Amino acid sequence: MMHSLSTQQFKKLSKKSLELRKILLEYTKKKSSFIGSCFSCLEILIYIYYHKYNLTNNAKFRDRFILSKGHAAPALYSILFNKKLISRNNFFSNKTYWHPNKDINFIDFQTGALGHGLPVAAGFSTYYKKNKKNKKIIVIIGDGELNEGSIWETFFISQQWKLKNLVIIIDKNKFQANDRTDKVINLKSQNSILKKLGFEVLECDGHNFNQIDQTFNKISLSKPTVIIANTIRNHGVVSINNKKEFWYLDKNSKDISKFEKISL
Amino acid sequence: MIVNEYEKFLEKKLKDGNSFVLTAENLLAIRNLKKKDVLDVGISEQSLIGIASGIAKMGGKCYVHALSNFLLSRAYEFLKIDLDYNKCHCVLVGSVGGIQSTFNGPTHQSIDELSILENFNTFEILFPITIDEMVSKLKSFKFKKTLYIRYTPETNKQININKKKITNNFLIGKGDILIISYGPVCSEIFQLMQNNKHLQNKFKLFNFSYIKKKKITHEFKKFKKFKKILVIEDHLEFGSIHSRLKSIISKNNDKISIKSINFGENYFKTEEKITTIMKNMGISEKKLLNIKI
Numbered sequence: 001m002m003h004s005l006s007t008q009q010f011k012k013l014s015k016k017s018l019e020l021r022k023i024l025l026e027y028t029k030k031k032s033s034f035i036g037s038c039f040s041c042l043e044i045l046i047y048i049y050y051h052k053y054n055l056t057n058n059a060k061f062r063d064r065f066i067l068s069k070g071h072a073a074p075a076l077y078s079i080l081f082n083k084k085l086i087s088r089n090n091f092f093s094n095k096t097y098w099h100p101n102k103d104i105n106f107i108d109f110q111t112g113a114l115g116h117g118l119p120v121a122a123g124f125s126t127y128y129k130k131n132k133k134n135k136k137i138i139v140i141i142g143d144g145e146l147n148e149g150s151i152w153e154t155f156f157i158s159q160q161w162k163l164k165n166l167v168i169i170i171d172k173n174k175f176q177a178n179d180r181t182d183k184v185i186n187l188k189s190q191n192s193i194l195k196k197l198g199f200e201v202l203e204c205d206g207h208n209f210n211q212i213d214q215t216f217n218k219i220s221l222s223k224p225t226v227i228i229a230n231t232i233r234n235h236g237v238v239s240i241n242n243k244k245e246f247w248y249l250d251k252n253s254k255d256i257s258k259f260e261k262i263s264l
Numbered sequence: 265m266i267v268n269e270y271e272k273f274l275e276k277k278l279k280d281g282n283s284f285v286l287t288a289e290n291l292l293a294i295r296n297l298k299k300k301d302v303l304d305v306g307i308s309e310q311s312l313i314g315i316a317s318g319i320a321k322m323g324g325k326c327y328v329h330a331l332s333n334f335l336l337s338r339a340y341e342f343l344k345i346d347l348d349y350n351k352c353h354c355v356l357v358g359s360v361g362g363i364q365s366t367f368n369g370p371t372h373q374s375i376d377e378l379s380i381l382e383n384f385n386t387f388e389i390l391f392p393i394t395i396d397e398m399v400s401k402l403k404s405f406k407f408k409k410t411l412y413i414r415y416t417p418e419t420n421k422q423i424n425i426n427k428k429k430i431t432n433n434f435l436i437g438k439g440d441i442l443i444i445s446y447g448p449v450c451s452e453i454f455q456l457m458q459n460n461k462h463l464q465n466k467f468k469l470f471n472f473s474y475i476k477k478k479k480i481t482h483e484f485k486k487f488k489k490f491k492k493i494l495v496i497e498d499h500l501e502f503g504s505i506h507s508r509l510k511s512i513i514s515k516n517n518d519k520i521s522i523k524s525i526n527f528g529e530n531y532f533k534t535e536e537k538i539t540t541i542m543k544n545m546g547i548s549e550k551k552l553l554n555i556k557i
Contacts, residue, residue, distance in 0.1 A: 122311070150314065153306075156308070157305050161303070
């Protein structure tokens with residue numbers, strides 16, 4: 001596959017993968033977290049925050065991002081902290097609880113209850129469309145979040161309203177809370193369903209920056225896009241990859257030592 | 265062709281480029297707007313609220329329409345998180361609320377709006393008796409809170425209520441018994457009183473259409489001079505105006521007798537016209553004249 005990122009860009013993003021995992025672990029040791037979900041979407045977040053879009057300026061009509069799978073908020077906080085947009089004190093304070101806090105700069109919307117972020121993103125998109133702004137509205141939903149009826153409602157609406165600037169990323173880590181998604185609700189043919197609904201459906205390895213970049217460069221200008229990012233829960237900690245027990249990590253857990261062995 | 269004042273109001277608003285009319289396939293209040301001006305989500309009330317909150321967050325002004333039961337009950341969590349907690353302020357217009365839903369049966373009836381809306385910190389409530397009253401409020405509405413309106417259809421415009429009187433809330437009568445009501449029930453009572461001098465001598469009618477959390481206590485000061493109050497409404501007793509006033513009276517040890525006629529308690533059974541229901545519940549000239557409080 002052709003690489004589109006320069007070696008320097010690739011190295012910069014890869015360095016962030018390791019650096020931010022360490023920050024996330026530091027956060028978890030103090031505050032606990034849903035670390036498995038944070039680690040699965042981290043490369044996507046790094047890519048959109050450090051490379052593809054400018055999500056941290058004060059322009060009204062900038063690109064916008066909503067983390068609909070809100071329990072991965074510490075991953076988002078760690079980026080804002082790394083970019084020095086959250087102070088160290090705030091990063092470890094009660095303000096940075098496990099779901100995105102709207103009172104923190106550049107958190108575009110308070111999410112947490114699943115199934116809310118996508119409809120809100122469709123609202124942003126509608127507003128931009130009416131104002132003829134080409135900036136993107138990016139939203140990450142979890143594959144477990146596909147259980148929510150409101151997500152499917154908004155899939156239907158987005159294609160009906162032709163929200164071309166909407167980019168929906170499904171963090172497909174194949175787990176939800178306590179079990180594998182295919183054991184809870186087995187959604188076998190989501191790609192073809194979404195294609196039939198009228199979306200541009202793209203797919204990539206959600207931890208491979210070159211693949212992520214190539215996929216984002218293919219985003220449609222003529223219809224709403226869904227990117228299925230194939231990811232791994234707890235990516236970077238090989239010993240516990242894809243284990244259903246490691247959804248949440250308590251700060252007092254003896255398992256925390258397993259997370260010290262990050263390898264990418 | 266635009267036929268009612270609310271549609272005229274929206275048509276004008278849409279020209280400013282920052283207003284959005286949304287609906288969950290409910291056109292009762294907006295049937296004559298151009299189709300291209302209405303964003304229809306189908307019957308997806310949860311997404312309706314989520315999308316409206318996204319637009320509002322960006323600074324857009326949303327007028328959101330649905331059947332009131334689905335707007336409030338089905339989309340409750342979205343109202344709580346997306347509108348109330350995130351402080352994304354919209355105008356919500358719920359149709360066939362309260363007594364207006366007689367023929368739909370229990371699944372479509374909405375008689376718990378006040379008790380639901382009481383849970384939100386950033387919501388105000390308007391149960392207007394006419395479209396004029398609704399539009400008058402909307403003209404001054406600044407989107408600093410969310411406004412829920414129990415939509416009263418055009419037919420109620422037929423009653424001839426002076427606009428000034430609507431603002432003053434005391435609509436008609438000079439008696440020493442205060443009737444408190446709102447919405448179509450209030451307009452029915454107004455019409456009864458308008459045609460009967462004896463009723464006007466016995467009662468004074470207060471239109472309690474604009475309800476803010478703290479306003480009930482504030483408004484109560486106006487009621488204190490009345491020693492007898494009759495509240496007539498179409499809402500479950502829980503959360504109703506009657507239950508709240510009763511609690512204020514009891515808390516203050518005021519010597520005021522208060523009585524309630526409430527359609528909300530048993531009208532799931534009904535399949536009749538509003539006027540018939542009202543008669544059955546004791547809202548007729550004869551029964552009101554003989555009522556003991």
